[in-house]
Amino acid sequence: MRGIELDVNGDRLETAAPDHWTLLEVLRYKLGLTGSKQGCDKGDCGACTVLVDGQPVLSCLTLAAQAVGKEITTVEGLRPMHLQSGGVGADPIQDAFDRCGALQCGFCQPGMMLSARALVAANASPSREEIQKALSGNLCRCTGYTQILEAVETAIAERVGAEAPRPAWVEDREHVREGELEARTPAKEAK
Amino acid sequence: MLRLPKFRLEEPTDVAGAVALMSEHGEDAMIVAGGTDLYPNMKHGLFEPKVVVSLGRIAEMRGIEALADGGLRIGATTTLAEMAQSALVQERAPALAQAASLVAGPQLRTMGTAGGNVMLDTRCQWYNQTHFWRKSLGYCLKKDGTVCHVVAGGRKCVAAASNDTAPTLMTLNASATFANDEGSRDVKIDEMWKADGIWNKEPGRGEILTSLHIPAQSKGHRGAYGKLRDRGSIDYPLFGCAVRLDLDSEGVVEDADVVCVALVARPLRIKKVAETLRGKKVGTESFAEAAKEAADLADTQAKPMDNIPGESLYRRQMVPVYVRRTLQAAAEGKGPVHHV
Numbered sequence A: 001m002r003g004i005e006l007d008v009n010g011d012r013l014e015t016a017a018p019d020h021w022t023l024l025e026v027l028r029y030k031l032g033l034t035g036s037k038q039g040c041d042k043g044d045c046g047a048c049t050v051l052v053d054g055q056p057v058l059s060c061l062t063l064a065a066q067a068v069g070k071e072i073t074t075v076e077g078l079r080p081m082h083l084q085s086g087g088v089g090a091d092p093i094q095d096a097f098d099r100c101g102a103l104q105c106g107f108c109q110p111g112m113m114l115s116a117r118a119l120v121a122a123n124a125s126p127s128r129e130e131i132q133k134a135l136s137g138n139l140c141r142c143t144g145y146t147q148i149l150e151a152v153e154t155a156i157a158e159r160v161g162a163e164a165p166r167p168a169w170v171e172d173r174e175h176v177r178e179g180e181l182e183a184r185t186p187a188k189e190a191k
Numbered sequence B: 001m002l003r004l005p006k007f008r009l010e011e012p013t014d015v016a017g018a019v020a021l022m023s024e025h026g027e028d029a030m031i032v033a034g035g036t037d038l039y040p041n042m043k044h045g046l047f048e049p050k051v052v053v054s055l056g057r058i059a060e061m062r063g064i065e066a067l068a069d070g071g072l073r074i075g076a077t078t079t080l081a082e083m084a085q086s087a088l089v090q091e092r093a094p095a096l097a098q099a100a101s102l103v104a105g106p107q108l109r110t111m112g113t114a115g116g117n118v119m120l121d122t123r124c125q126w127y128n129q130t131h132f133w134r135k136s137l138g139y140c141l142k143k144d145g146t147v148c149h150v151v152a153g154g155r156k157c158v159a160a161a162s163n164d165t166a167p168t169l170m171t172l173n174a175s176a177t178f179a180n181d182e183g184s185r186d187v188k189i190d191e192m193w194k195a196d197g198i199w200n201k202e203p204g205r206g207e208i209l210t211s212l213h214i215p216a217q218s219k220g221h222r223g224a225y226g227k228l229r230d231r232g233s234i235d236y237p238l239f240g241c242a243v244r245l246d247l248d249s250e251g252v253v254e255d256a257d258v259v260c261v262a263l264v265a266r267p268l269r270i271k272k273v274a275e276t277l278r279g280k281k282v283g284t285e286s287f288a289e290a291a292k293e294a295a296d297l298a299d300t301q302a303k304p305m306d307n308i309p310g311e312s313l314y315r316r317q318m319v320p321v322y323v324r325r326t327l328q329a330a331a332e333g334k335g336p337v338h339h340v
Helices: A023-030 A075-084 A094-099 A107-121 A128-134 A145-159 A167-170 A181-183 B015-028 B038-043 B081-085 B087-094 B094-100 B106-111 B114-118 B131-137 B165-171 B274-278 B285-301 B312-331
Strands: A002-008 A013-015 A049-052 A055-058 A071-073 B007-011 B030-031 B050-055 B064-066 B074-076 B175-180 B183-188 B208-214 B221-230 B237-248 B253-261
Touching: A002 A023, A013 A023, A023 A049, A023 B106, A055 A107, A055 B106, A071 A075, A075 A094, A075 A107, A075 B038, A094 A107, A094 A145, A107 A128, A107 A145, A128 A145, A128 B087, B015 B030, B015 B050, B015 B175, B015 B208, B030 B038, B064 B087, B074 B087, B081 B087, B081 B094, B081 B106, B081 B114, B087 B094, B094 B165, B094 B221, B094 B237, B106 B183, B114 B165, B114 B208, B165 B237, B165 B253, B221 B312, B237 B312, B253 B274, B253 B312, B285 B312
Parallel strands: A002 A071, B007 B050, B030 B050
Antiparallel strands: A002 A013, A049 A055, A049 A071, B064 B074, B074 B208, B175 B183, B175 B208, B221 B237, B237 B253
């Protein structure tokens, strides 16, 4: 057992855990931050992705002790940190995921959003291919990738005031009645 | 949920401290850098060290240095992402940057290191499994058992070297510096392998890889890496091939080298590639013909087995395809070769 001070989502948290506990285990079972998911637990699925000093890493393969002295961001930190930096409402990535329906079961979503967050911080206008690459370490078992990619594109487009891409499912529907198209296209909620 | 077995973590801040810890604890201790290979293996019950010595806080082991003679020195704990994105590595050792860019997925490249990929444990579909899975099968030669499930009656472990960067380092004539309690020594990457899947390296488990040295390449150096895998991310190679071409000022091949990985316990150099390609001018029909001949050489020399996932027949058929395409990519100054 060793005392550990972790900087999580802007807060310094003190806890204690044995050396062999992973960062994911400490986040979930000592600090109660269950947003980071325990999926494969061996580095395949990306559900446990957190940001360490702004970089996406797998918390299931990082020891808690090795994260001491580094800034950790989990999905719980996205909204508070967005508000702190002068934003309104949810983090734009979270907001876009919500409006684009970028989830089915939701298990992969925290990891997806953190990988997307790191990408957007590093690259202001990534292409679809760059988004795919940045999210390639996050598996979605429901295979709802299209909406996830659209959500990231939407967040990026809205940040620069450009028009969000038309969701792929709109194109698929040949029998959309007049007026229904607009009603179904996700619109940004009024603030 | 996969728990790590109990151990004590040591985090020395210099190489001397790490060497002292390894020497003090001997076989009870293991070295960890990024943890992307060791921790999953420990979670599978493949290793149970009492002490884990982390290299993560040793600043002197990290970074990429441009040498005045045109070579490179890469600290062992430099991450794969840093290596892949480095303009220096891309320019002086393109095949190495390409290979690093294709290791696993983005998060694992942020964590995994240059030294860790060289020191990667060999892999086998009968070995990289949970304890429950392996026990149900009566274990295997590499761990806890006496039977090989790949080669019937086999007495020698054939788990595959699966490190993407190792073959590129071999084509680049690179060497690795190891620190041990007698000081430090340089080992050519080319000469550090043994045909033993249980431990396929000549340096011992307690020696610490501190840096990689890549000598200056020829003026007309071209390099590329080709990787076959199931998905465009995350997976280990089902087959990998590194290519080096040395061209003269006219674009004629003076020397060539092809080294493949994900076959047997050690990376495999394809013989007679240089003889086949020498004198051929890139971009001509004769080069394309020679690249095909070199791919045929790889086809006869490299025989994928059922040691790693992926049907071996498919992997076998992809060997000449990937070698030919990677040679072509290197000639054109492109790459990596990757199907997705």
